[in-house]
Amino acid sequence: xxxxxxxxxxxxxxxxxxxxxxxxxxxxxxxxxxxxxxxxxxxxxxxxxxxxxxxxxxxxxxxxxxxxxxxxxxxxxxxxxxxxxxxxxxxxxxxxxxxxxxxxxxxxxxxxxxxxxxxxxxxxxxxxxxxxxxxxxxxxxxxxxxxxxxxxxxxxxxxxxxxxxxxxxxxxxxxxxxxxxxxxxxxxxxxxxxxxxxxx
Amino acid sequence: xxxxxxxxxxxxxxxxxxxxxxxxxxxxxxxxxxxxxxxxxxxxxxxxxxxxxxxxxxxxxxxxxxxxxxxxxxxxxxxxxxxxxxxxxxxxxxxxxxxxxxxxxxxxxxxxxxxxxxxxxxxxxxxxxxxxxxxxxxxxxxxxxxxxxxxxxxxxxxxxxxxxxxxxxxxxxxxxxxxxxxxxxxxxxxxxxxxxxxxx
Numbered sequence: 001x002x003x004x005x006x007x008x009x010x011x012x013x014x015x016x017x018x019x020x021x022x023x024x025x026x027x028x029x030x031x032x033x034x035x036x037x038x039x040x041x042x043x044x045x046x047x048x049x050x051x052x053x054x055x056x057x058x059x060x061x062x063x064x065x066x067x068x069x070x071x072x073x074x075x076x077x078x079x080x081x082x083x084x085x086x087x088x089x090x091x092x093x094x095x096x097x098x099x100x101x102x103x104x105x106x107x108x109x110x111x112x113x114x115x116x117x118x119x120x121x122x123x124x125x126x127x128x129x130x131x132x133x134x135x136x137x138x139x140x141x142x143x144x145x146x147x148x149x150x151x152x153x154x155x156x157x158x159x160x161x162x163x164x165x166x167x168x169x170x171x172x173x174x175x176x177x178x179x180x181x182x183x184x185x186x187x188x189x190x191x192x193x194x195x196x197x198x199x200x
Numbered sequence: 201x202x203x204x205x206x207x208x209x210x211x212x213x214x215x216x217x218x219x220x221x222x223x224x225x226x227x228x229x230x231x232x233x234x235x236x237x238x239x240x241x242x243x244x245x246x247x248x249x250x251x252x253x254x255x256x257x258x259x260x261x262x263x264x265x266x267x268x269x270x271x272x273x274x275x276x277x278x279x280x281x282x283x284x285x286x287x288x289x290x291x292x293x294x295x296x297x298x299x300x301x302x303x304x305x306x307x308x309x310x311x312x313x314x315x316x317x318x319x320x321x322x323x324x325x326x327x328x329x330x331x332x333x334x335x336x337x338x339x340x341x342x343x344x345x346x347x348x349x350x351x352x353x354x355x356x357x358x359x360x361x362x363x364x365x366x367x368x369x370x371x372x373x374x375x376x377x378x379x380x381x382x383x384x385x386x387x388x389x390x391x392x393x394x395x396x397x398x399x400x
Contacts, residue, residue, distance in 0.1 A: 024344045024347075026344075061348070061349045065359050066359050069359035069360070070359075076307075087337075089338065089340060090291055090292035090329050091291010091293060093290065093291060093296035095354070096293035096299040096353060097299070097356045099296040099299035101356065103302065103304035104306060104307040105307070106273075106300075106303075106304060106307075107304040107305070117339070118337040128335065129291070129335075132332075132335065135332065137287075137378065138288050138289065138378070139289050139379045140289060141379070143225075144221075144226075145225070149261045149265040153296060155268055155269055155297070156297040157296065158265065159265050159268075160269070162266070175336065176341075179341070179344075
């Protein structure tokens with residue numbers, strides 16, 4: 001009987017969806033590459049949202065948005081967990097699209113991890129926001145309650161991340177480096193390795 | 201043979217999760233009741249998030265947050281669709297917890313509808329935010345891209361709502377009434393009736 005050819009199958013690396021507002025940076029692809037390299041070194045495959053890499057030329061704006069949404073939803077469904085950059089973005093809270101993505105993965109029952117590169121909690125940031133004067137059209141008002149749970153952002157995201165074991169990892173980045181400092185991201189990868197032991 | 205007793209079973213009304221930052225208002229329960237009444241008149245059961253109605257006395261802050269999160273996630277899983285108040289809240293975008301909830305229901309494959317009580321789109325609001333000066337710790341920077349799809353908020357939420365058939369319903373509420381004006385919410389209920397015909 002002829003000998004069967006030996007096939008080597010590499011173990012599938014767990015896939016991490018890299019959520020965050022970095023997709024809007026001019027050097028988005030570069031930063032995505034740096035994150036993916038850190039993932040690879042920890043035994044994971046890091047997948048960056050596809051906003052910046054789809055060919056959308058010639059498409060109407062709504063169709064462009066639809067393609068990005070579909071690509072990112074498909075990418076999330078293909079991933080085993082998510083790490084979110086929850087650093088405040090254009091307001092008191094994290095990027096709203098990233099909040100959507102945390103909810104999406106949470107509903108799929110997959111672990112969500114997250115970090116923020118600023119230290120004041122949601123309550124402190126909400127008070128600072130008010131102190132600057134509520135902008136026209138904003139639905140905040142002086143008598144609106146401010147969450148006071150000592151959490152980094154709205155409890156729905158924060159608790160989803162607490163449930164994954166680590167809580168939101170907080171790091172004080174230097175001013176101007178809130179988007180690019182990856183030390184808290186690296187700490188999330190350590191937490192991911194504790195959570196999914198088949199990372200290296 | 202004895203006649204079986206006749207039982208009358210009312211048709212189950214489709215359940216709508218009422219997402220939005222109204223939970224933080226001093227009159228949250230009252231506003232929730234008004235929304236639920238509009239739902240009932242349209243043939244739906246309106247379910248308000250449970251932040252304001254759980255008994256959390258004597259619990260540590262983290263445990264309080266955990267109970268609220270669990271109650272709201274369970275409530276979402278019990279609902280057939282979601283209507284979100286996407287009016288800007290403490291920044292350029294909608295309430296981040298509401299964004300989480302849109303993503304959660306989207307991942308479950310349930311229709312999501314939404315409205316905003318201000319008319320400028322995400323791009324216009326982002327430009328206004330910058331014009332006021334980027335606050336310390338915020339990860340916006342002058343070279344960070346601003347989404348330009350003509351949508352009411354980040355495309356992940358906006359497209360999820362477009363896919364449900366209606367798109368985000370926009371209404372110009374009077375200044376100060378951004379949280380309480382329910383005419384756009386009523387328009388969402390009309391859209392929900394077109395989507396789920398077993399509403400009255």
